[in-house]
């Protein structure tokens with residue numbers, strides 16, 4: 168993507184992300200209408216839909232030739248990543264949004280012919296914006312994030328994962344995952360994939376493992392983590408497919424291989 172074009176897109180996206188954040192904050196204490204989607208704990212609110220509609224109508228107006236991949240149905244049905252594709256999660260961490268009124272994020276990734284060019288993860292209630300442009304580094308607010316720790320010791324690492332890994336599940340042997348939990352320094356669960364990616368980029372989490380994410384959960388995060396030298400694959404070490412669901416392993420590159428070979432390959436069913 169031409170840098171001038173990218174800058175224009177970046178500035179519009181930035182403006183819309185901040186505006187969307189303001190809309191959420193203005194209505195954070197309003198009564199919520201909560202529906203469920205794939206299961207009883209997969210929540211969606213009017214706010215998720217309103218924010219997504221805000222993005223899609225703005226994008227369609229200013230960039231009518233761009234495509235949109237988004238969670239709540241206002242985007243396009245895509246079977247290719249050709250062209251400029253906005254990948255949007257209006258609220259990532261809806262359960263946190265509903266129950267905690269914090270710890271959720273707006274996630275926007277912009278890809279050109281399948282390559283991540285721009286990423287925004289906005290922690291709305293903390294007013295912290297993570298952003299990145301491919302090849303130009305990642306930022307937390309106005310501060311450039313340093314490259315991830317190249318001397319990280321695996322036994323001193325903190326890994327983000329949720330409890331599904333440690334209960335009986337269809338993807339991995341939970342006993343191997345329990346060993347991983349014992350072998351690292353600590354684990355954390357934040358409930359927003361985008362914020363876990365942002366934490367990996369910031370170096371306050373050293374890795375994040377999750378069984379199944381959609382493109383909008385990871386599109387922005389992958390761009391941001393890439394810019395600080397981290398890497399993102401499936402739990403089998405394979406490339407992420409932006410048009411489908413993936414298991415996800417994003418990590419400080421220093422310990423990615425170790426966790427992949429010593430634990431995930433071992434645990435895989």
Ligand code: 2AM
Pocket residue numbers: 205208209210256258259260261262358359360361379380381384
């Ligand atoms: P969401 O809040 O946008 O649904 C923790 O649940 C993380 O996993 C969140 O980032 C959440 O995104 C994401 N997630 C992906 N698929 C999910 C599903 N089917 N049910 C609940 N959370 C899901």
Ligand code: CA
Pocket residue numbers: 256258259260360383384
């Ligand atoms: Ca999500």
Ligand code: CA
Pocket residue numbers: 215238256257258259260261
């Ligand atoms: Ca969402």
